[in-house]
Amino acid sequence: MSWDNELLERAHKIIELYPQKRSALGPLLYLAQEKDGFISDDSIVEISNLVDITEVQVKSVSSFYSMYKEEQTGTYLLSVCKSISCEINDSRSVINSVKEFTGLENYETDQDKLFTFEEVECIGACGGAPAVQVNYETVEGLTPEKTIEMCEWLKNDKPEIIVADQLQNKFGGTKSFDWAIEDNTGSAYTVPGFQNIGTAKEKDN
């Protein structure tokens, strides 16, 4: 049993949300990723028992989607958009600045397990291009300089919870639109912060 009781309890609560057990597969994989920073084989065995499908069926899903990581990620996952709107707004230099600061190529993780860098397809922030996600929390309107500043801040301060609003206020530029009310919840793992599966964390001010 690689999952502790607390995680199992959360898993069972998620499974209850669906008419069929196997429908809970997606969120459960996020729990696995929250636990280890990637989808481990142990977790796959655990999930296959939880939702009554075979291990390889779980593996089939987890290996299909690129947001389920097959390898260990660093504390901060830097996803830089390379799709068309960002590209037009010079995301290439943002990408290069991250590469230069971290010394990482695409999909690599540094030795200290601090940063993982990846170039990703559209993250839905075209209006504020170029955009970056840190642990799936979006910041828009970045410049190469601001990006390096953000990386330095992550490296030095090592914030436990990443909150999109905070990143935007500190390092962002043009926003695509106003993001409604101020939001203090963010992500503490390399998993999107979802309230309903408990991967979102509230940050104390």
Add this chain to the structure above:
Amino acid sequence: MSDQININVNGSEIRTDSDQLIIEACEDSGIHIPRFCWHKRMDPVGMCRMCLVEIETPRGKALVPSCTTKVSEDLIVDTESEVVKKAQEGVLEFLLINHPLDCPVCDKAGECPLQDQTMAYGPGESRFVEDKRHFEKPIPISEIILLDRERCILCARCTRFSDEISGDPLIEFIQRGNKTQVNTFPDEPFRSYFSGNTVQICPVGALTSTSYRFKARPWDLKKVSSTSNCSSMGCSVELNVSQNKMLRILGEDNEFTNQGWLSDKGRYNFEYLHSENRILKPVLNNDSTNEISINESMELISNEISADDNSNISFIVGHNSTNEEYYALNNFVENLNKVNKDQNMNVYLSDDYLYEGFFQNNDLLGKVQDLDSVDTIILWAQDIKDNLPTLYLRIRQAVKNGKKLVIFGHTNTAMKELADSYFGQEIISKNLEFNVEISEIPNFNELINDKNVLAIIGKSSPIQNTNSISNLINYLDKNSNLKILNCFSKGNTFGALQNIDLVKGLNEFINEFDGSKNNIVFTIGSNPVNSSIHSNQIKDKLINANFVISLDLFKNETTELANIILPTTSFGEKEGTFTNLEMRTLKQNKILPTPGSVLNEWEYWSMMLNKIDIENNYESEFELNLQLCEEYLDKDNVPSFDNLNKPSNLDGVLNSKSINIEIQNVEPEKIEILFVNRLYGDSSTQINSPSISMLGAERFIEMNNDTFIKHNLSSYTVNLVQGVSTLQVKIKINNHLPNELIIAPLNRRGFRDIDTTKPYELIEVKNLEELSVN
């Protein structure tokens, strides 16, 4: 029946069922549409795009995959237009982008749909100049299956088979896009009873089997249709032989039985035919150096039979003979009886506690096909998945099509997920008797009252008292429209029952054996010293017998005690008929020459009769077949060789003979351990087939978690101790089992010394040294 409609294909009118797919409708009318992923026994998926055809739509002509598009009234289809041809060329060029051109070393070459269709529909040239995708060349995904991912064209036939048909999805697509590959989970090999089917349906050489790899070229193979004797389902198979060696068995699509599928045992249990351990000459006193001629051996046996007018002659017969051989044996017994009425002759089937079955009323006998038409399927029998694997697939399919499945007892736990009602320990006791009145079983009556019911009925375990089964059948007969499928699972059991006048079981042999008389025992293709739960008693009797003659393929525990061993022919080396569990008689064909001085069983009986100066009235299988056909109830459609060879009868002939078994019931005893047969065991044929010989090696017992805790166990390797015998076993947890009941495999080495009704102890193996000794 669905409505008939007209469609127009390539300018000609076709009449077809309205719920068919275009590809099916065309196939039925003789128009071939190329395809890779579509298979008529599986759901369409539209994966390969090879079957694109052009149809008329309100918005003009359109290319659609014919395997996912249904026909509709007056649909106009073109399967040969320029657009279709261009599409087919494009699809093939695309599929070949990553396909290695290693046809010269590929087992599939010569019978490869990709190769054939590239020849027929391909563009001839490829524009692809880049590097092909590379994977590690064949990786073993189980003990018997290898996977070459480079050759795979991602048609999903194997993954769909394992998910839809066999229900054990242990292979799946991994990754995405250009990296997509079929694979297993790292520590979870493709250990399915049905894995061999994926090799057969793979349209390229991506999946291969260890037993056939690099053995032959398809164009060198000699082929013949036959019937498998792996189980009493009588699966239709094609035997492939090259240079007088059996190299492969393929499933043939028989609508009434296996529908093309085979279990891995039925598919891979053939290498023994060419094992160097086979006996090729008659052997005297189990001494290999003491080989004698057939004539000498006949002389010795007939002298022995004629010597004492008052002797007991027993025949213990196995399950792998043909109907003709059983008939010849019966004829031998009858003739001996005529000459000497004082000699006491009995035929025993090599089964513990055989029981009568339900043959009294022919109108009640069901068919396998009834699975598709009844409302409710009742199952109370031995483990179907292990003993009648292809019937298990049929039941799975029926359940998928909405039939209700009701399971009684503790042996079919593997099918619990499929069942609408599973009656476990609340209803059925450890002794396999009803705990409650049948009429009071919750939610049972509404599933059967006035419904069409097919009851698949047999003993769950040899020592089960059959009163409960009879009660259930009586109840069902009163309350429902009942059909019965008698579930004797081994080989040609039904052929033996049909063709031998009086059959008894091994326990009758033990009871009736009279040590004070002159005893002659024949064992015919059976190894009761190894296969019975009363092995030790049978061994004593055989040691006590004055003369033992074994007709067998291999030396085994029984032949060790024989005065004379006579080598016999095996599957593929003899012609005959086989009767399956629904009384369908099918043809077994000969394709291999008989090795050494091996003879058919019936030839021995015939020669022995001649030696004792009794005239016999047959000289070939053909004549035997004609004689046994006279006894069938329906005289108009007898399963004679001639009739079975007619194209319309290739799927077998349904016809019955009267079956009368009179056997005493087992006294109800307290069952502590429930013996079941597993698919893989230690039969001499299996251990002499190298590819599958190790699959039946693991020794394990099953129990539920409460029992495990109650025994105070902490490790899953224990010693099963009973009296003086100790057996190291692994424990598998199966929570569908009742408390305090252990299930043990009878056909694995070591288990026959266990008495299932006596108490036992489970003692943990703590010592490392003990662990390392197997």
